[in-house]
Amino acid sequence: MDVIYSLIPGMTVFGLVFVGILIWAVKKGQYEDMEGNASRILLDDDEDAMLHNQSSAQQDAKKD
Secondary structure: OHHHHHHHHHHHHHHHHHHHHHHHHHHOOOOOOOOHHHHHOOOOOHHHHHHHHHHHHHHHHHHO
């Protein structure tokens, strides 16, 4: 029975801390874009980077 007297306040504090962290995360915008990162990983950015590198190399060749 003595354990319950320490567990109830401990879990209440733990719950309040958890709710505080959740409210902080929502206010900071952590849950704004739930689909963006999930679909961004499917996009192939290598082609864009390769085209950018080729165009900058061509511009450097024209300067020389």
